[in-house]
Every structure is written in C-alpha cells, then in structure tokens.
Amino acid sequence: MRTWQVERRKRTRHLIELGGLVVKAGIVELSNDDRAIIYGAMLWIAAKLQSHEGEHARSLWAAEGRQAFDAERDKMRMGWRT
Template identity: 45%
Template sequence: MREWRVKRRERTQQLIELGGLIAKAELIELKDDDRAVILGLLIEAANTLRGDNRDLQLLLWRRRGARAFAQNQLADSR
C-alpha cells in the first residue's frame, strides 16, 4: 500500500478516536450537537494551555480523564 494511503488511514483513525472522546465527554448530547459551542470549548482549552498554568491544568485534566476512562472500564465489565 502506498505510504500516503497508510498516512491517510492513520489520520482517519485518529480523527475517529478524537470524535469518540467528544462523544464520551457527552458534549454532543449536552449541547444538542451544536458544533460552534463544541469548537468554542476546544478553543478555550487551547487558550488555557497557552497560559501560565499550563502544567497544572494538564495535570488536572489528565487525572480527570484517567478517572473517566477507569470508571468507563468498570461499567463495561459489569
């Protein structure tokens, strides 16, 4: 398979997984699929990461995300 096809498939997989995270965070249901709001939230997060408290914010978000993944795995195993 050509290299560009492999890269395209990898990019497509990445986009699907990122969309899954937006769904997992329930952003789609909470805002009735209002994509402008979802994009605004993501832009706000990016701006936060450009700020002085970047490392602390990343730590907090990483912990929250890890807890959410762990809770989801527990729910799936029941």
Template identity: 50%
Template sequence: MGLDLEEEKKKLAAKKSRIEAKEKRLKEKERKVRTRRLIELGGLVSKAGIDELDSNALLGALLEIKEKVQEETLKKWQEKGEAAFEKDKVENGEALIVAFGTEPSKEIKGKLKNLGLRWNRFRKEWQGYAQKALVEKELQGLDVKIEAIDG
C-alpha cells in the same frame, strides 16, 4: 552502448515505479492513522457528553481549552480523564479482541455473545467490550488469543 543505456532506463523506470508505489502506501497509511485519530476524538466528545452541542459551541469550547492549556491544568485533566476511563472500564469492561485457532463450538459462541462480544466477519474474530478476566475464565483451556485494546 545504446543497449546498456536502454537497459539502464528500464531499471530506473522500474525503481521509480517501486518508489511511487511505496509513497502511495505510506500516504494511505498516514490517511488511515489520521482517520482513526479523528474517529477517536469524536468518541471522546461523545464520552464527555458534549456531542449534543452545536458545532459553533463545541469549537468555542475546544478553543477555550486550547487557551487554558498549562502544565498543571493538563496534568489535572489527564488525571481526571484517566479516572473516567478506569471507571468506564470497571463498569463496562475493556475493548477486547478474541481470536481462535479453530472455530469454537456453538456453546462457546453463545457465551461470547452473552459476554458482550460480537463476531467481526471481515477480521474473523470476536470483538467488543467485556471484562477480560471473565472472558479468560469462560474460555480457559481453549486455543484462544485474548487481546485488550488500549483506548
């Protein structure tokens, strides 16, 4: 009977350890999602051209926006933002990730650089802003995956 109790304690301790590890991974994932969102917000502030404002002015502007949020105003802002993103996409291309099944030739690497993409050595893929149709045309017939990242 004492042996069964000790065995049960070990099982519960192992289960507790697994739950704690899972909780730690979940918190880390939540932290990464929050960090990514904060970085995106900083990018939006920069894209809007108001990143030169001092912190007090920027916070004041954001608080005023919060006060003015109404359904019709929000819809107008969404349309204006969507148009700005679309204009930027037409002018500068869209965020792309290009991954190859096998290492591309020097010629292909040169084309990717000329198209505005850069090698990410950690993720082992090409990334950057470019016209997707142009990249697809240049890489036609190759073992490649081209993914557009929604901004």
C-alpha cells in the same frame, strides 16, 4: 498499499477516535450538536493550556480523564462477569 494510503488511514482513525471522545464526554448532547459551542470550548481549552495555568490544567484534566477511563474499564469488566 502505498505509504500515503497507510498514513491517511492512520490519520482518519485518529480523527475518528478524537470525535468519539467528544461524544463520550457528552459534549455533543449537552451542546445540542452546536459546532460553534464545541469549537469555542476547544479554543478555550487550547488557550488555557497555553496560559500560565497550563501545566496545572493539564495535570487536573489528565487525572480526571484517567479516572473516567478507569471507571469505564471497571464498569465494563463488572458487566462481563455478570
């Protein structure tokens, strides 16, 4: 396989994973799959991260994301035991 093909597959996988996060967070359902709302929200996030409050927002959102990932992992582990 050529280098460009490997890189393209890596990029495709990355984009699919990011899209999965949008679905996992419930954004698609909550926005009725309105791409303008989703894009607008992402632009708002980007602006927030670039602002003077960026580091604070980054810390809060990272902590919340880690907590959600941990809760999901724990839920899956419990499901496997039963």
